[in-house]
Amino acid sequence: MNQQINFTLSLADTTLILAQRNSEWCAHGPILEQDIAITNISLDLLGQARNFYQHAAHLIGSPATEDSLAYLRTEREFKNLLITELPNGDWAQTILRQFFFSVYQSLLYTQLLQSKDEQLAAIAEKSLKEITYHIKWSSDWVIRLGDGTAESQQRMYKAIEYLWMYTGEFFIPADYETTDLSAMEREWSLKVKDVFEEAGLIMPEKIFMQQGGKTGNHTEHLGFILAEMQSLQRTYPGAQW
Amino acid sequence: MATPEKQEILSLLKEVCDPEVPVLTILDLGIVRDVKINGDEVEVIITPTYSGCPAMDAISIDIRLKLIEHGYKNVKISFTLSPAWTTDWMSEEGKRKLEAYGIAAPHRSDTLRRDERIACPQCHSNDTKLLSQFGSTACKALYQCNECKEPFDYFKCH
Numbered sequence: 179m180n181q182q183i184n185f186t187l188s189l190a191d192t193t194l195i196l197a198q199r200n201s202e203w204c205a206h207g208p209i210l211e212q213d214i215a216i217t218n219i220s221l222d223l224l225g226q227a228r229n230f231y232q233h234a235a236h237l238i239g240s241p242a243t244e245d246s247l248a249y250l251r252t253e254r255e256f257k258n259l260l261i262t263e264l265p266n267g268d269w270a271q272t273i274l275r276q277f278f279f280s281v282y283q284s285l286l287y288t289q290l291l292q293s294k295d296e297q298l299a300a301i302a303e304k305s306l307k308e309i310t311y312h313i314k315w316s317s318d319w320v321i322r323l324g325d326g327t328a329e330s331q332q333r334m335y336k337a338i339e340y341l342w343m344y345t346g347e348f349f350i351p352a353d354y355e356t357t358d359l360s361a362m363e364r365e366w367s368l369k370v371k372d373v374f375e376e377a378g379l380i381m382p383e384k385i386f387m388q389q390g391g392k393t394g395n396h397t398e399h400l401g402f403i404l405a406e407m408q409s410l411q412r413t414y415p416g417a418q419w
Numbered sequence: 420m421a422t423p424e425k426q427e428i429l430s431l432l433k434e435v436c437d438p439e440v441p442v443l444t445i446l447d448l449g450i451v452r453d454v455k456i457n458g459d460e461v462e463v464i465i466t467p468t469y470s471g472c473p474a475m476d477a478i479s480i481d482i483r484l485k486l487i488e489h490g491y492k493n494v495k496i497s498f499t500l501s502p503a504w505t506t507d508w509m510s511e512e513g514k515r516k517l518e519a520y521g522i523a524a525p526h527r528s529d530t531l532r533r534d535e536r537i538a539c540p541q542c543h544s545n546d547t548k549l550l551s552q553f554g555s556t557a558c559k560a561l562y563q564c565n566e567c568k569e570p571f572d573y574f575k576c577h
């Protein structure tokens with residue numbers, strides 16, 4: 179039971195934190211259409227997060243609610259992947275993270291379709307169609323920037339250098355994870371390699387990989403996100419729209 | 420076969436529209452999965468279009484109000500996620516209404532992984548281009564017609 183709750187919370191936290199990060203682009207996107215695109219992706223992720231939190235609250239039982247789980251847990255209790263909490267950086271960094279994440283998310287959720295937990299399988303089924311659009315959009319951008327100007331390519335390499343060491347955590351299982359992550363890792367690399375080839379980008383070498391997010395050991399960035407996201411509920415407990 | 424009471428409830432639900440695309444009723448949209456009558460309780464089971472669709476709360480309130488208005492005091496709205504909603508559940512009438520409203524109707528959902536030509540709802544030209552995979556709401560993409568130059572929304576397949 180604990181294992182199932184922690185796993186569900188990790189799925190919830192990861193989608194919530196990436197939704198929160200992407201939403202920072204709202205009204206700051208490079209052009210209006212892309213501003214709308216990244217905020218739409220953010221909304222999809224937030225919807226997925228809500229489904230996972232509602233399910234976790236149901237597993238935990240009263241008085242847990244989707245809101246208490248999102249707004250009243252501390253940094254050490256959050257189990258999101260480190261890559262989701264990193265700052266947005268420039269557009270290259272944002273779209274590359276989305277691409278790495280969406281490919282991973284589609285592989286993981288495809289496995290979740292077989293979950294013994296029917297509600298998790300249902301949330302995965304629902305989310306997968308949304309993720310298909312996220313992959314399409316973000317891989318188009320990786321190709322456009324990688325195969326663009328000298329400046330855009332250089333920014334892609336900077337983004338790769340910054341983000342790559344956080345991609346290993348996708349496939350390092352936490353003790354509450356039972357999915358087969360090693361097979362996923364191969365598929366993930368193949369998909370990323372395909373898109374990188376089309377973008378004229380070279381895959382990085384094997385390097386040291388960061389981890390810790392899944393078990394609550396975060397970078398210095400998560401605390402700031404939570405401070406902003408949770409401030410209203412912590413200042414006015416139970417406040418409603 | 421639906422009982423007369425269920426028929427009546429379904430015809431009332433035909434009057435509840437999607438707040439974001441008001442030409443479509445929730446039945447056209449295909450999000451009403453079932454209606455159950457348990458004693459004096461009416462349960463309407465709906466499924467979201469997209470996980471984060473902000474219209475779902477408004478739609479549940481509208482269903483409740485519509486039924487209460489017609490004397491159904493004990494109304495329960497339930498959500499189901501599986502099977503996941505698909506634009507293939509949209510009624511043919513709904514698709515016609517969308518086109519007349521200026522939104523290109525969704526193609527079959529098995530085109531999700533392909534790039535398809537979307538016909539302009541204004542002049543019906545097939546010479547159109549995708550401007551953005553993500554439009555004004557989660558369910559739409561933004562296109563432009565190369566013939567009449569008008570931008571238009573496509574209710575993307577899902």
Ligand SMILES: [Zn+2]
Nearest residue numbers: 539542564567
């Ligand atoms: Zn036209």
